[in-house]
Amino acid sequence: MSSLLAFAAAEPPPTLDSGNTAWMLTSAALVLFMTIPGLALFYGGLNRSKGVLNMMMMSFGPFGLIGVIYVLWGYSMSFGSKDIGGIIASPLEFWGLKGMLPGEPGATVLQDGGIPTLIFVGFQFTFAAITVALISGALSDRVKFSTWMVFSALWVTLAYFPLAHMVWGGGLLSGSADGIAAKLFGLTDGAATIAPIDFAGGTVVHINAGMAGLVLALIVGRRKGFGKVPMRPHNVTLVMLGSGILWFGWYGFNAGSALAANDSAALAWVNTTVATCAAMLGWLVVEKLREGHATSVGAASGIVAGLVAITPACGNVTPLGAIGVGVIAGAAAAMAVGLKYRLGFDDSLDVVGVHLVAGFWGTISLGIFARGTGLAYGDWRQLVVQLIIALVALVFTAVVTTVIALALKATMGWRISEDDEVAGIDQAEHAESAYDFGGRGAGRVSPLGQHEPDARHHHEIDSEVHA
Amino acid sequence: MSSLLAFAAAEPPPTLDSGNTAWMLTSAALVLFMTIPGLALFYGGLNRSKGVLNMMMMSFGPFGLIGVIYVLWGYSMSFGSKDIGGIIASPLEFWGLKGMLPGEPGATVLQDGGIPTLIFVGFQFTFAAITVALISGALSDRVKFSTWMVFSALWVTLAYFPLAHMVWGGGLLSGSADGIAAKLFGLTDGAATIAPIDFAGGTVVHINAGMAGLVLALIVGRRKGFGKVPMRPHNVTLVMLGSGILWFGWYGFNAGSALAANDSAALAWVNTTVATCAAMLGWLVVEKLREGHATSVGAASGIVAGLVAITPACGNVTPLGAIGVGVIAGAAAAMAVGLKYRLGFDDSLDVVGVHLVAGFWGTISLGIFARGTGLAYGDWRQLVVQLIIALVALVFTAVVTTVIALALKATMGWRISEDDEVAGIDQAEHAESAYDFGGRGAGRVSPLGQHEPDARHHHEIDSEVHA
Amino acid sequence: MSSLLAFAAAEPPPTLDSGNTAWMLTSAALVLFMTIPGLALFYGGLNRSKGVLNMMMMSFGPFGLIGVIYVLWGYSMSFGSKDIGGIIASPLEFWGLKGMLPGEPGATVLQDGGIPTLIFVGFQFTFAAITVALISGALSDRVKFSTWMVFSALWVTLAYFPLAHMVWGGGLLSGSADGIAAKLFGLTDGAATIAPIDFAGGTVVHINAGMAGLVLALIVGRRKGFGKVPMRPHNVTLVMLGSGILWFGWYGFNAGSALAANDSAALAWVNTTVATCAAMLGWLVVEKLREGHATSVGAASGIVAGLVAITPACGNVTPLGAIGVGVIAGAAAAMAVGLKYRLGFDDSLDVVGVHLVAGFWGTISLGIFARGTGLAYGDWRQLVVQLIIALVALVFTAVVTTVIALALKATMGWRISEDDEVAGIDQAEHAESAYDFGGRGAGRVSPLGQHEPDARHHHEIDSEVHA
Amino acid sequence: MKLVTAIIKPFKLDEVKEALEAYGIAGMTVSESSGYGRQRGHSEVYRGAEYTVDFVPKVRIEVIVEDMDAAAVVDVIVKTAQTGRIGDGKVWVMPVEDVVRVRTGEHGPTAL
Amino acid sequence: MKLVTAIIKPFKLDEVKEALEAYGIAGMTVSESSGYGRQRGHSEVYRGAEYTVDFVPKVRIEVIVEDMDAAAVVDVIVKTAQTGRIGDGKVWVMPVEDVVRVRTGEHGPTAL
Amino acid sequence: MKLVTAIIKPFKLDEVKEALEAYGIAGMTVSESSGYGRQRGHSEVYRGAEYTVDFVPKVRIEVIVEDMDAAAVVDVIVKTAQTGRIGDGKVWVMPVEDVVRVRTGEHGPTAL
Numbered sequence A, B, C: 001m002s003s004l005l006a007f008a009a010a011e012p013p014p015t016l017d018s019g020n021t022a023w024m025l026t027s028a029a030l031v032l033f034m035t036i037p038g039l040a041l042f043y044g045g046l047n048r049s050k051g052v053l054n055m056m057m058m059s060f061g062p063f064g065l066i067g068v069i070y071v072l073w074g075y076s077m078s079f080g081s082k083d084i085g086g087i088i089a090s091p092l093e094f095w096g097l098k099g100m101l102p103g104e105p106g107a108t109v110l111q112d113g114g115i116p117t118l119i120f121v122g123f124q125f126t127f128a129a130i131t132v133a134l135i136s137g138a139l140s141d142r143v144k145f146s147t148w149m150v151f152s153a154l155w156v157t158l159a160y161f162p163l164a165h166m167v168w169g170g171g172l173l174s175g176s177a178d179g180i181a182a183k184l185f186g187l188t189d190g191a192a193t194i195a196p197i198d199f200a201g202g203t204v205v206h207i208n209a210g211m212a213g214l215v216l217a218l219i220v221g222r223r224k225g226f227g228k229v230p231m232r233p234h235n236v237t238l239v240m241l242g243s244g245i246l247w248f249g250w251y252g253f254n255a256g257s258a259l260a261a262n263d264s265a266a267l268a269w270v271n272t273t274v275a276t277c278a279a280m281l282g283w284l285v286v287e288k289l290r291e292g293h294a295t296s297v298g299a300a301s302g303i304v305a306g307l308v309a310i311t312p313a314c315g316n317v318t319p320l321g322a323i324g325v326g327v328i329a330g331a332a333a334a335m336a337v338g339l340k341y342r343l344g345f346d347d348s349l350d351v352v353g354v355h356l357v358a359g360f361w362g363t364i365s366l367g368i369f370a371r372g373t374g375l376a377y378g379d380w381r382q383l384v385v386q387l388i389i390a391l392v393a394l395v396f397t398a399v400v401t402t403v404i405a406l407a408l409k410a411t412m413g414w415r416i417s418e419d420d421e422v423a424g425i426d427q428a429e430h431a432e433s434a435y436d437f438g439g440r441g442a443g444r445v446s447p448l449g450q451h452e453p454d455a456r457h458h459h460e461i462d463s464e465v466h467a
Numbered sequence D, E, F: 001m002k003l004v005t006a007i008i009k010p011f012k013l014d015e016v017k018e019a020l021e022a023y024g025i026a027g028m029t030v031s032e033s034s035g036y037g038r039q040r041g042h043s044e045v046y047r048g049a050e051y052t053v054d055f056v057p058k059v060r061i062e063v064i065v066e067d068m069d070a071a072a073v074v075d076v077i078v079k080t081a082q083t084g085r086i087g088d089g090k091v092w093v094m095p096v097e098d099v100v101r102v103r104t105g106e107h108g109p110t111a112l
């Protein structure tokens, strides 16, 4: 998305480029595939079996909601031209994507690579959706599905769209003349001399989701038995599958953020690959030294840490730089994930340890490795700019998430009952269980609608509680 | 595939467009991925564990068969120029794809978007194959694999190719001068004034498969214990995975049907996304109101219903219209799937409830929402045209399927023995079981070929029957 | 990769083609997806459950390592211009991909289809990585992970890069003026009159991996109980999923090897599809005749055999020829996989039976079916050339692999202890188990770092040994 | 009291459960098991090799009953689970010295 | 010797195991099972139909003990596994004529 | 008659089955279980934490035999399942009052 700043200002080129459009159609589909079903499987496999379906639904449910929201007001708030204080744009300008359809006069507006505006909308929607889904990893096995759905709608509107606008839509954290970076080190040709770099979403996606996960883990509280009872992954083949789908889809995320099929996309492709490889090795080496075994959950986690860290950097570092970004990301995340047991917050599937840590590192790594402007090239100003945007994003999200989470705590409430938590959230919230390999153990079948809808749900369950 | 009518008549443009070609190469692969393994996993997960492999083989087997058939006579019958009565084209014209290879003079014929004819062939093959695979959901756990393979070859030839020709190949249900629509409301510039719309296959794929499923469910009969013994999904994580692969691959299906990487593909992309999101919400809300719980199988099913309904409409409605198409599709299918228990036909995995209902709705929804010509725009004629093509397709398929199914019933027979059905079709038909987590319970291993091939198969099984 | 020979000599065209670039960005991602997680799942599902994670890690681990190696010296050794004896190129020329980044003067070198060099690098990396991963199927359940990682680094450098150079980089097995083919049948216009054909990797990938698998199976030895205790697939749904991902990704492998989105890619697409369909049928028919049942593992295996066989041939045969290539590949591999029990080598997951047999057949099948130059077209010289490159590749790999494998046997050792093998390699090497459906049976949880790192690993396991 | 253990074919479980309920038995414990006996297993085929699975899936039912009910309960199970085909299973009876209901601590017959 | 068999709620297993250890019991065998009794199962909903699952997951513990320990062991299990809610389970005692430790071939109480 | 119950290491199942067949035992019932005893479980590592699995997988065999065979059958099992390593398992014998073959309704020894 490096070219978005240019886009915000420039007039669109007159012709559509079918090659760039082909790549964006593909990329948008790839990013969708990351969440549905990639992330859902990754998180689901890491979860205990009694909550795997709920964990998957925490990705699927918001995805549906945000799809509708993005068309109605999300795109407009993120990328509309009616900026409000550098923080957000008006939700009304492109309400319902008005004026953008084929054949509409002012609507065949093309991005600078010659792509239809609509596919840019689709591409951006998938980013908003996965960011919310990422957060859910902090909350496994204990949260009301209804509260989570309401949270998703509020958070995407009040935390995600603003940050997307600030960073990519020409707001405060962009390289625009009114942004923080321009205030710090001045302007060159009407834009910041040292523009902040977030190629594909280190701040907007990963710091944002990671910080939200931390806040929620603290406000919602721990799973019953956290730190005492083992809560280990119930199906590691799903974890491996999920990590593979994430990696595959991430080419849409990163190389697609060039918004064209060009040199820059090719560089992003190679950097994404090599950083991820290096991060997997980094994680495995830490495990091997520390515990004596390199695990497969470790490999999958290292992959995700590498992908996260290279996300902001993939268009602006060399492949050798990418190896550095990756290996440090993998090792750092491997060391960070144990912290939750010491500090006592139940970030169940390590949103903080992986996304916040690697996302933060990836964002500031540009201060070191960015081609031409990083420390390694003798300039310290990029590092200052990157630190500032990372910290502003962190604080902004922390505040907004806290407000939303406390409001919901006071009203709808976050937690399911202790009884339900012990019996398993899949049964309590979704009336389902994930597996039935034996084919035994079920008694009667009755088509719905033949008895009263309210008289039969799980109050029959004599939930099993610790006395 | 909106442009196919034009294509049938127009002379090909002289140059190949690499961008459009890139998109079609990708799209064709995406549609293949929908069936292998997407649909197979979706259906397999919904099935009981003793029949999961057979259910997957009912997608894989015909896929192989139709691949060969399509090259031999399928493409020619669907898209050949030698039309026979508006219903079918000659199988001989392009037998074995003759004349289409690179370097062959008359063979580098390009579609109007500048794509090689061969990739159009590949793309269209994947549609034929998934349509047959869709039907299998009506038949789980009880059908001879050999009969199913023979059915597939007959049905694709006698039901699918004709309908593809009628709708997309310039036949009776197209907008051509000889079609039904032209007869009804006259011609403009040599084509129907109000042309029927089926952008990516509402009639050809979903009404066709859904109706065939209904006919087969009636003729083949119910599983032993249907409606009495519970037959619930044995592995919901496979269902979620399958639905995710289907959604991802459907971008090839829908946006690929623009046959180019352009505005129209971008609109199809966005509409496909938002309708599917809305349909998932629609299904979940119905469940929540009716049973008190929103389930994950419901989310996966809502996704499929939305994808089905938007298929014919994705190129011709606005994103707001797509929300309407989707939410109604999800809610309607959620209400339809229970019907089989009342009406007593065993449409095992809901081909009728999902594909027929949502496919029918999607096709006629264009009469309401089609940009410019729908009811919402003040014209009623599109609605009439859409109703007519939907009904003609329905009746055509019902008749052809009934004839084929009864002929097979009288000759090969459809059902495996009751003993085999109770013991499990995976063992009976494929001599396999899907899972072996424990690694216990197997006695000897013998390389094949060391004993008589006929003396050893499951007559040893003392099959377990209800006395 | 037919155009690589041309590329080696030609000066790059001046402009980037966004359509071809879009297709290569997509293709490279597709080939990555074949390994991560496609092949890992395919092999993992075929394995017993106590070694599924190790089997997956044997794909994941080397993938990470080779990613880093490829950037450092792999690309340079394969495709550098400083040829050494027709066998290899200098590792230093493009060390760390120097000189290839966007904006670097001599670096925006484009391939002949107008694609950035970097995406060609990415694409080629994925081939190197999957080739190593393929070998692992010969070694399930018994090999030290550390030895396997070291082997991977050595083998990719000493066996894979040379063969890639010889075949695609203008070396001995290419059509260049210094190659074997030119020596045999003379030159036309400065290149071999009868150039060897390996469109997408029959020799470099499949013969190479298959032969290495055979050598390793012999040197490493059999699993405990091989041929006596049944060792059957533990999760066939994973096998089906893996085969589907492989098929999908293979379009990047084969059609991507055209290095452009053009006629040739479209032909490769169709041939890949139809040969694979025919091979699946071929395998199933052999099974049905021989054992009385067509199995789903057979369908998945037939798919892979067909994909392997058509790999070298997909750009140079007709669709009817592709049916021939496929059906023979499927049938031949189905007959070959039982051999290991007779001959007594434990090629655990049939790398030899599938990849070596089908890869060899595919390579020489061009001698028969290659358009214009095959036997079927009245010329016998192509057959001679194909046989020679296949045999040279076979011998080269056998020698190199033997040397590396014996060296490792003498130093690090290949096998885990018998105790560990019986207890299961997942626990022994990775301290993990793949599944925990019950959620019972675990005692305490302790954050790492609270006790001595060395005092606690699986010496506590009282491993279960056959006395 | 007596413990009646029955090994039966899995698909008979629901019927047996209902028959026992009809007889007046209010509780039982069920687990999955595999049987070996006259009934042979089946063959499976994987890639060029054939496997014989010797064990056949069975369900194992345990019911504690009062002494006087033992014979009748055995009878009910045998009648309901019978298909007359090889592999129908076995039922056996063993002496139980005491039973306790965990919830209340009651001993003996009232604990059932 | 006696065989004490206990059917309990699965989440009580760790506590029971610890209580038995504390009492001095060094070994036991555990398996998964499903119970049927006063405690009812639950409902699940899939696509337009609702299913009742009659059986409730239970854990089955077997401990061989010396005669004099039987009553106390039953007591320990009952106390620890008790939640006072329906479905807490049953414990029963049966006579054992002999026990052997496979590793050494020792018979009787020393085999425990 | 007697019920011989054996808890053994899973990989010994096939050998024990064959030895019993050789002795002349024609049937048995097998289930999966987990053991706890002298033999310790293992550790697993996931993302910065380590877990101890206390229970070890075992197989549980049940064979009904005539009184006179009980001692010999115990012997066969003990001999075959023995590896001499901790965790080899236990075998115990209990009195059975009656056995019925479900298929035929035969009682007593002929039901075996």
Ligand SMILES: Nc1ncnc2c1ncn2[C@@H]1O[C@H](COP(=O)(O)OP(=O)(O)O)[C@@H](O)[C@H]1O
Pocket (backbone or CB within 6 Å): D007, D034, D035, D036, D037, D038, D039, D040, D056, D058, D085, D086, D087, D088, D089, D090, F026, F027, F028, F029, F030, F062, F063, F064, F065, F101, F102, F103, F112
């Ligand atoms: N001696 C035995 N001890 C324990 N269980 C047995 C014994 N013999 C048979 N069984 C169980 O009974 C089942 C049925 O026995 P089988 O010999 O196959 O048929 P049938 O009882 O009809 O003659 C077996 O699968 C096994 O579970």
Ligand SMILES: Nc1ncnc2c1ncn2[C@@H]1O[C@H](COP(=O)(O)OP(=O)(O)O)[C@@H](O)[C@H]1O
Pocket (backbone or CB within 6 Å): D026, D027, D028, D029, D030, D062, D063, D064, D065, D101, D102, D103, D112, E007, E034, E035, E036, E037, E038, E039, E040, E056, E058, E085, E086, E087, E088, E089, E090
């Ligand atoms: N007669 C019986 N024989 C064997 N097991 C029984 C019997 N009755 C109950 N059980 C077991 O005990 C468990 C608890 O019994 P239940 O009637 O639900 O509650 P409670 O014992 O608290 O009254 C059941 O789930 C079942 O496993």
Ligand SMILES: Nc1ncnc2c1ncn2[C@@H]1O[C@H](COP(=O)(O)OP(=O)(O)O)[C@@H](O)[C@H]1O
Pocket (backbone or CB within 6 Å): E026, E027, E028, E029, E030, E062, E063, E064, E065, E101, E102, E103, E112, F007, F034, F035, F036, F037, F038, F039, F040, F056, F058, F085, F086, F087, F088, F089, F090
């Ligand atoms: N008191 C007991 N009651 C029932 N089963 C027991 C008892 N003690 C041990 N076991 C079973 O025997 C198995 C082996 O016991 P263990 O103490 O580990 O080794 P060993 O018998 O060789 O001394 C255990 O895993 C458990 O299944």
